[in-house]
Amino acid sequence: MTDSFALAAGQIFDGETLWHDHALLVREGRVEAIVPQQAVPETERRHALGDCLVAPGFVDLQVNGGGGVLFNNDPSESGIATICKAHAAFGTTALLVTLITDTVEIRETALVAGRACASAQVPGFLGLHLEGPHLSLSRKGTHDPALIRPMSQEDLQRLIAAAGSFGKALITIAPESVTLEQVKALSRAGYVISLGHTDTSAQQAGAYADAGASMVTHLFNAMSQFGNREPGLVGAALQDGRLSCGLIADGFHVDPVSMSVALRAKLGPARIFLVTDAMSTIGTEDDGFELNGRKVYRSGGRLTLADGTLAGADIDMLSCVRFVHERLGLPLTEALQMASRYPAEAIGASGKGMLTPGSDADLVVLDPKLALRSTWISGRIVAGSATEPTLS
Incomplete structure (x- = not known):
């Protein structure tokens, strides 16, 4: 896993707001931003998660x-x-x-x-x-x-x-x-x-x-x-x-x-x-x-x-x-x-439970039936599987 990548998904819940067709940018184990998928830099490695939901771990x-x-x-x-x-x-x-x-x-x-x-x-x-x-x-x-x-x-x-x-x-x-x-x-x-x-x-x-x-x-x-x-x-x-x-x-x-x-x-x-x-x-x-x-x-x-x-x-x-x-x-x-x-x-666990800028990149990827696809801690996959990253 590289230190910088994007998770592009049908839905991303950051702990407050539900975003549609956006991407979660992760850098060095922390959330950098949530941006529209078309705004992901071309040089960024991307995991395409389709219609899955990304949510806080x-x-x-x-x-x-x-x-x-x-x-x-x-x-x-x-x-x-x-x-x-x-x-x-x-x-x-x-x-x-x-x-x-x-x-x-x-x-x-x-x-x-x-x-x-x-x-x-x-x-x-x-x-x-x-x-x-x-x-x-x-x-x-x-x-x-x-x-x-x-x-x-x-x-x-x-x-x-x-x-x-x-x-x-x-x-x-x-x-x-x-x-x-x-x-x-x-x-x-x-x-x-x-x-x-x-x-x-x-x-x-x-x-x-x-x-x-x-x-x-x-x-x-x-x-x-x-x-x-x-x-x-x-x-x-x-x-x-x-x-x-x-x-x-x-x-x-x-x-x-x-x-x-x-x-x-x-x-x-x-x-x-x-x-x-x-x-x-x-x-x-x-x-x-x-x-x-x-x-x-x-x-x-x-x-x-x-x-x-x-x-x-x-x-x-x-x-x-x-x-x-x-x-x-x-x-x-x-x-x-x-x-x-x-x-x-x-x-009082700051950095946990949210996917906002600066938060730990601790997250779950769920399919539309709420089955677990993968679990990530500090930007690294620890359970399940992910798509192979590709350049945008």
């Missing part, structure tokens, strides 16, 4: 595994690289590898792996999402209750010491297990704080937003629900314009009616964005895996423990985009923004 802030690797079971540099590669095959160009509740030793090993991947600039690696262990037992979901615990001063100091070393840092906490002062300290250190796995009240959620929390983990799941006298975390998430919300759009975690109501109700400027909560099964034919010594079963698009508890999701980001577009009736451009621009903005 997907940004997934909650990925537990992929390609047969579960991060909790393989918290290594190679494990992270495998996960990133697996999701690139479905259009994800930047992701937070997620460690759910585990031991102190596993978390420390994961932080070391994150530092190594950030230093090596592993394609697709954006940072780490630490989902637990400082959660609520009453809303544990699939998290091992034996490992859930309040945040200690030692935990806080270890996290602060690691901040800034492994890329973007997201941590899911429950107010029951983390104090307001600890949230303030984590926020000052550079962590994005997400509320999840909690029975918190709406009023308490607001206090944690005042302290620095800016996100809610997998809206509706493992949290206090919306009620007539207590709005819970669901109500707070929809009412508070400071709280961005991840949403698992697989049809199992949240009913489509609830998704539609939430999307209409959400106050901005913060948005609802898509997450996969994907496990190791993505990109494989595996029928299950082990998590904290427990068997997780894969069947009919669902991942469950033996008692039926949902254990992450068996879905990729492109499938989430199709779901909200086809099942919920969202405009395709809005569905694409939920998978790219909105999560990038929520985590």
